[in-house]
Amino acid sequence: MNLFLNQLINGLHVGSIYALIALGYTxxxxxxxxxxFAHGDILMIGAYTAVVTLVSLNWSAPAALLAAILACVxxxxxxxxxxxxxxxxxxxxxxxxxxxxxxMLLQNTALxxxxxxxxxxxxxxxxxxxxxxxxxxxxxxxxTVLVSAALMIILQVFVKAxxxxxxxxxxxxxxNTAQLMGINVNTTITLTFAIGCALAGIGAYLYxxxxxxxxxxxxxxPGLKAFIAAVLGGIGVIPGAMLGGFVMGIAxxxxxxxxxxxxxxxxxxxxxxxxxxxxPTGLIGSLSREKV
Amino acid sequence: xxxxxxxxLLVAVALILSAVxxxxxxxxxxxxxxxxxxxDYGKYGLAVREGVDLYIKQINAAGGVLGKQVEVIWEDTQGxxxxxxxxxNKLVEQDGVVGIIGGVLSGESKALAEVSAExxxxxxxxxxxxxxxxTDRPNVFRTCFLDPFQGNAIANYMAQQxxxxxxxxxxxxxxxxxxxxQAFKAKSDAExxxxxxxxxxxxxxxxxxxxxxxxxxAGPEAVFLPYYGADxxxxxxxxxxxxxxxxxxxxxxxxxxxxxxxDKSLLTSLVYTDHFTTDAQSEKAVAFVKAFEAEYGKLPSxxxxxxxxxxxxxxxxAIEAAGSTDKDDVVAAIKATDVSAxxxxxxxxxxxxxxxxAFLLTFDAEGNKQFLDQVxx
Numbered sequence: 001m002n003l004f005l006n007q008l009i010n011g012l013h014v015g016s017i018y019a020l021i022a023l024g025y026t027x028x029x030x031x032x033x034x035x036x037f038a039h040g041d042i043l044m045i046g047a048y049t050a051v052v053t054l055v056s057l058n059w060s061a062p063a064a065l066l067a068a069i070l071a072c073v074x075x076x077x078x079x080x081x082x083x084x085x086x087x088x089x090x091x092x093x094x095x096x097x098x099x100x101x102x103x104m105l106l107q108n109t110a111l112x113x114x115x116x117x118x119x120x121x122x123x124x125x126x127x128x129x130x131x132x133x134x135x136x137x138x139x140x141x142x143x144t145v146l147v148s149a150a151l152m153i154i155l156q157v158f159v160k161a162x163x164x165x166x167x168x169x170x171x172x173x174x175x176n177t178a179q180l181m182g183i184n185v186n187t188t189i190t191l192t193f194a195i196g197c198a199l200a201g202i203g204a205y206l207y208x209x210x211x212x213x214x215x216x217x218x219x220x221x222p223g224l225k226a227f228i229a230a231v232l233g234g235i236g237v238i239p240g241a242m243l244g245g246f247v248m249g250i251a252x253x254x255x256x257x258x259x260x261x262x263x264x265x266x267x268x269x270x271x272x273x274x275x276x277x278x279x280p281t282g283l284i285g286s287l288s289r290e291k292v
Numbered sequence: 293x294x295x296x297x298x299x300x301l302l303v304a305v306a307l308i309l310s311a312v313x314x315x316x317x318x319x320x321x322x323x324x325x326x327x328x329x330x331x332d333y334g335k336y337g338l339a340v341r342e343g344v345d346l347y348i349k350q351i352n353a354a355g356g357v358l359g360k361q362v363e364v365i366w367e368d369t370q371g372x373x374x375x376x377x378x379x380x381n382k383l384v385e386q387d388g389v390v391g392i393i394g395g396v397l398s399g400e401s402k403a404l405a406e407v408s409a410e411x412x413x414x415x416x417x418x419x420x421x422x423x424x425x426x427t428d429r430p431n432v433f434r435t436c437f438l439d440p441f442q443g444n445a446i447a448n449y450m451a452q453q454x455x456x457x458x459x460x461x462x463x464x465x466x467x468x469x470x471x472x473x474q475a476f477k478a479k480s481d482a483e484x485x486x487x488x489x490x491x492x493x494x495x496x497x498x499x500x501x502x503x504x505x506x507x508x509x510a511g512p513e514a515v516f517l518p519y520y521g522a523d524x525x526x527x528x529x530x531x532x533x534x535x536x537x538x539x540x541x542x543x544x545x546x547x548x549x550x551x552x553x554x555d556k557s558l559l560t561s562l563v564y565t566d567h568f569t570t571d572a573q574s575e576k577a578v579a580f581v582k583a584f585e586a587e588y589g590k591l592p593s594x595x596x597x598x599x600x601x602x603x604x605x606x607x608x609x610a611i612e613a614a615g616s617t618d619k620d621d622v623v624a625a626i627k628a629t630d631v632s633a634x635x636x637x638x639x640x641x642x643x644x645x646x647x648x649x650a651f652l653l654t655f656d657a658e659g660n661k662q663f664l665d666q667v668x669x
Contacts, residue, residue: 002509003505003506003509006505006509006534007502007505007506010499010501010502010505011502013501014499115330116330116331116332116334117332117334117335118332118522118552120525120551120552120553120554121554122554122555123554123555129533129534129535136534136535138533138534140533141533210499210530211498211499211526212525212526212529212553212554213498213522213525213526213552215332221496221498252502253501253502256493256502256503256506257502257505257506261491261492261493261502261503262464262465262492262494
């Protein structure tokens with residue numbers, strides 16, 4: 001029983017990181033119908049910012065976190081303005097390919113600047129593991145799960161209740177009408193990118209705390225998994241991203257523990273295919289979906 | 293006969309000229325260096341290159357080989373066996389190299405050996421420890437010991453230390469890790485060390501907590517970890533996180549872990565087999581460490597610098613002994629090698645493997661390597 005609980009907690013840990021990144025995918029998709037493939041690389045930018053400010057500039061851990069978030073937001077907004085905005089009226093495939101191009105640009109630029117060697121991330125939290133009910137759970141795990149859950153709730157409230165959130169929902173429902181109603185759609189889209197990237201910045205920090213190595217291609221795999229989490233939960237729906245992330249993480253962990261360590265990806269993708277066959281909109285996506 | 297005397301005259305002229313005039317292109321012996329020089333495993337190839345380049349610099353300063361200067365042309369495989377083959381084709385066909393140092397990883401060396409065996413071009417790998425790299429390939433040699441040997445050595449050492457229950461976490465997708473696991477398993481069974489859990493995770497997985505939780509649950513006294521440093525660094529950090537407090541045993545590939553962890557105290561629980569130790573007392577080894585430090589301003593922290601130095605030493609000594617760069621003569625001369633090199637005395641057995649010792653090392657809390665034991669074949 002303890003083993004099962006431990007594995008469940010391991011799954012929750014990975015899952016909540018997927019979820020945090022998936023939020024960025026899902027928000028952007030909800031409003032501009034763009035799958036932002038560069039989102040995983042935003043994670044990489046956050047991780048490099050954190051490691052450079054922490055190690056080379058000797059900043060404190062919270063300052064480095066703040067720097068990581070700011071760098072992610074800055075790059076996210078910049079990419080949106082430079083690469084995606086000019087293509088907003090062109091066919092969707094153009095912006096999709098641009099997104100892949102941006103992703104490669106970011107990875108290779110990082111490769112040029114930092115080299116291919118991965119850099120270790122220092123230990124920033126010296127907190128003893130928590131023990132309860134005979135379980136030992138690391139503090140990073142607890143922190144990651146709590147932070148992701150809290151951020152999702154805040155985001156949900158923000159989108160439902162705040163004025164800017166209402167503008168986001170309106171823009172996602174009907175872009176042109178929203179404009180006619182006096183909503184500054186451009187600002188709204190920029191805001192969406194900024195929020196998604198800020199979450200990726202926090203996700204990056206949590207990710208390198210758990211897996212302390214930073215390299216130019218580190219964003220690809222979690223980016224891909226998070227994208228799948230977003231699709232699994234129902235892309236465009238915020239709680240869907242969270243649910244998808246958790247389902248993926250737990251499925252991965254339990255497959256590794258009880259079926260086979262090498263089968264975990266096959267099982268996870270199998271689940272994705274099954275869900276999409278039965279419910280093409282994802283676990284909690286609906287046809288008349290209210291995006292974002 | 294006439295040709296030969298003309299040749300030796302040319303050699304003599306070249307010898308005299310090389311001292312006073314810049315070397316002409318034709319007077320250079322070209323060697324191809326093939327290996328992973330970038331990416332996560334790049335540091336192994338770079339370590340090899342530092343060792344090789346150091347020897348080249350020394351021998352060129354001492355007058356070169358057969359009176360000619362030696363040049364090594366490096367090609368990066370990025371760890372991909374397919375790139376290794378295209379690098380080989382380029383080096384042999386375009387550059388006209390007379391021998392190959394490489395590959396660095398076992399996968400790329402096997403691919404290379406496949407094509408070099410057809411041409412008969414002498415190939416020496418400084419670091420590929422998988423058994424079958426040299427099997428049925430008379431032109432392929434190595435200057436490192438083998439996976440079966442290290443697997444045995446580690447299982448033996450565990451038995452000596454009184455370890456009864458051990459778990460294995462390995463990468464079933466790379467030949468290196470798989471080969472070590474098989475060798476270790478065979479020996480530990482024979483030594484009465486019980487394997488209580490066997491878990492696998494592919495390279496670059498990053499998240500090993502699920503596997504480590506399963507291992508912790510099986511209650512081993514030690515974990516065998518045939519990984520490279522980057523993965524092992526993750527494993528050690530996550531083992532601490534979930535409270536798996538046992539000793540970890542790795543093989544030569546783990547030796548670069550020092551630069552990949554910030555909390556060096558994690559390393560005190562790690563024991564591994566290495567090809568070389570900077571504490572080695574032999575005259576050659578002491579001179580190598582000194583020259584390496586003078587050249588690069590650091591200690592040769594990855595032992596493949598030493599085996600790389602030995603690989604080029606063996607190749608160039610063989611060319612010198614053969615008196616030509618004819619590939620069959622050189623291969624025969626390599627086979628007959630008996631030199632005292634940096635990582636030990638090198639002679640080759642029937643399988644083209646060197647017969648030499650392994651060193652068991654561990655780390656102190658500052659991340660400095662500590663010598664534990666020497667295992668002889």
